[in-house]
Amino acid sequence: ASLQQAYQPFFHIGTAVSLAQLQPSKNHERDLIAQHFNSLTAENLMKWENIQPTEGNFDFRAADKLVAFAEQHRMWLVGHTILWHEQTPDWVFQGPDGKPASKQLLLGRLKKHIQTLVGRYQGRVHGWDVVNEALNEDGSLRDTPWRRILGDDFIATTFALVHQVDPKAKLYYNDYNLYKPEKRAGVLRIIQQLQQQQVPIHAIGEQAHYGLDSPKLQEVEDSINAFAASGLDVMLTELEISVLPFPPGMTPGADISQHQELQQQLNPYRNGLPKAVEQAWQQRYLDLFSLLLRQQQKLQRVTFWGLDDGQSWRNNFPMRGRTDYPLLFDRKLQAKPLLSALIKLA
């Protein structure tokens, strides 16, 4: 039985792929990916720092492997991501003499990046996360070098550039916490602006980095309805349900692996996951998928952020050195009972 086949009448089922998983020794991973998923997103390897680490030096070795794998298995391939304030090298925003780049210089660099990257994979990458995480939690535009240098219409500009290079590609805005009403309103403003300027946008990607208690599923459903009402498809992207506490105010990236007290508090399941917690976790996934099935006409895709617990970024976010259990496969690449439960649910 296969997850993607079970959900094929409803929406694509995707996963994020890393360069490590594409290595020749990772046959088992690749077989599982091909069996259960019909869509792929590059977890890191299409980000600016990997595609164009220094000016004018494009490196497509990893991305080419991903594109070939997706083509071989006829998968819906998502390019992630073009414009983001993270994992973008500093040189992009620097002008000569160490000052910030001028608008003209930055625009030229963005154009060249898009022409080279989107142009190379025209017709083979089916949809692009054109702009990632441009909003603050209150729905206003985030203060980033992109916005400071290019001005508030940097989003429309970027969508228009990608559309010019690949007119058939689907174009997405992707962000987290879009279930929050204020942030959702910010997305609706972006959609409205693009539609007024007749710049295409096809779908909203709601990053679903969820926990056991948050968000409320009703809030997720409300946001799906709101985006669909403005004529767009909706996708749950970057789905995983963490079983760990999400303490606010942690310095992102802090490493607690050597810190005994914090391990007790913040890494409670380092020696294994209690059955009761696993059951609550599984039930939360099943409740979420019941909602998604009910809303399937509005959904184009649901993408898990990785294959197995061992390689999930959640072991290192929002702090490093924890043991999380957020995905469909365990650290030995064994399918959890959730997998067959999800197949049955469909």
Ligand code: XIL
């Ligand atoms: C994460 C990757 O999973 C990690 O491997 C990497 O170290 C940092 O980025 N929002 C996004 C994704 O849009 O690109 C991020 O992916 C997770 C948050």
